[in-house]
Amino acid sequence: MEILSDRDKNIIKVLQEDFPLCEEPYKILAERVGISEEEFLRRVRELVDEKKIRKMGAVLRHREVGFKANALCAWNVSPDKLDDVAQTMSSNAAVSHCYDRTPAPNWNYNLYTMIHAKTRDECEKIIGELSQSTGVTDYKILYTKKEWKKTGMKYFCEQA
Amino acid sequence: MTTLSTFDKALLNLLQSDIPICSHPFAEMANRLGTDENTVINRLRELKAAGYLRRIGTFFDSNRLGYRGTLIALKVEPSEINSVAEAVNRYPGATHNYEREGLYNLWFTLLTPDAECESNILAEIRALRGVEDMLKLKANKKYKINVQFKLQ
Structure with missing residues (x-):
């Protein structure tokens, strides 16, 4: 398996935090890594293509939505x-x-x-x-x- | 707790599967739902505050990031189950930890960067007071990981 670069590890670290609920969430995450939004978005798409990211999305609290x-x-x-x-x-x-x-x-x-x-x-x-x-x-x-x-x-x- | 409207259910169904990877992801979701960006953002904040969302963001494939995943089953003396469960919880790699019915009564998943790290942690847990037996069930092939609840 290829070794992830420090930049990738930093991107992964900020992606693990709560996703900002605001107009430009990826811009905020990119700023935390210290790279441009454009570079951040490109790398996220690549991580999806490489299947390192399974999905960008949410998981519900299943008990609250009725699956008990x-x-x-x-x-x-x-x-x-x-x-x-x-x-x-x-x-x-x-x-x-x-x-x-x-x-x-x-x-x-x-x-x-x-x-x-x-x-x-x-x-x-x-x-x-x-x-x-x-x-x-x-x-x-x-x-x-x-x-x-x-x-x-x-x-x-x-x-x- | 707030009741979910038809709009909420459509919003949550969309959110579960796919946050667009672009500059204004919530505007794109709003577009698909026939509303505007601010309505989506505000409602998601409310639903999050009301406790409907466990986690919003990125879900990784642990194997492809170089981690190994093992399901551990412990047979714990019932009087010690709370202290053992709390001790397991303190390991960051123990991501899911459930008390279950049956002889093996505590089940948790452990993600670690390598086999040595895993065996060190498991030796510590095996030595906890009240732990009578341990099963190690290493994950081989993952056929499905898809935690989605279709709301109707």
Whole structure:
């Protein structure tokens, strides 16, 4: 992987801060880095093209907008079917995250999905459908009991 | 909490997926919504103040920035869960930390710049009082990351 320049790291650092809600937000961010707005915008577009930036946008507080039942579902999928199963699960709109993970000793679950629904019943219905459509029957539903932390990562601030 | 109007829902749906990368991004969003720049900015400030927005800005691909991501499950003695959860929260790389139902009752994601940094942090956490077992589930392929809630 190529090394990011100091300028890139500085751009990434300011992009991690709260996005200014004003007429020219990128100009404000560019000023913090000490470069022109034009250069800043060009580099942001490049970071999107390089897929280092996934999106410019927002994440809502899902409980406030009505999605109160949230579960992590861990699936035990046979390795030869993993890719197909993951694609099928990803295509469901209720699934926000779908990752393949290396399992651990005594814990054979290798596919992880986050599922968001308005109620627990709805959540279980979605999981039942995912199980049926993929044929994966060994799974664990891990409901959220308490959110202790949910933040964005602060990249390149380890030594700060 | 304010109720969301039809306009709010359209605004939030647009905001979730795509803030334009240009000099006046909110003017461009306003254009698509059939309103003006100031209306968009003012309403977003209000919705943010009312707590609807968890985060607004840039979402990075941690792998492509050189970070590794691991999901950790801890089996914690119930009487110690608060102190362990708070200790985990203090690591900046622990970005999501949830108490969950089941034998493994505390689950968190850990982002670190390299394997050595990860194993140092995990050794510290494994040694906390009340931590009885730990599963390390390294992320391989990310098939989907798309936290969007379509408001209707």
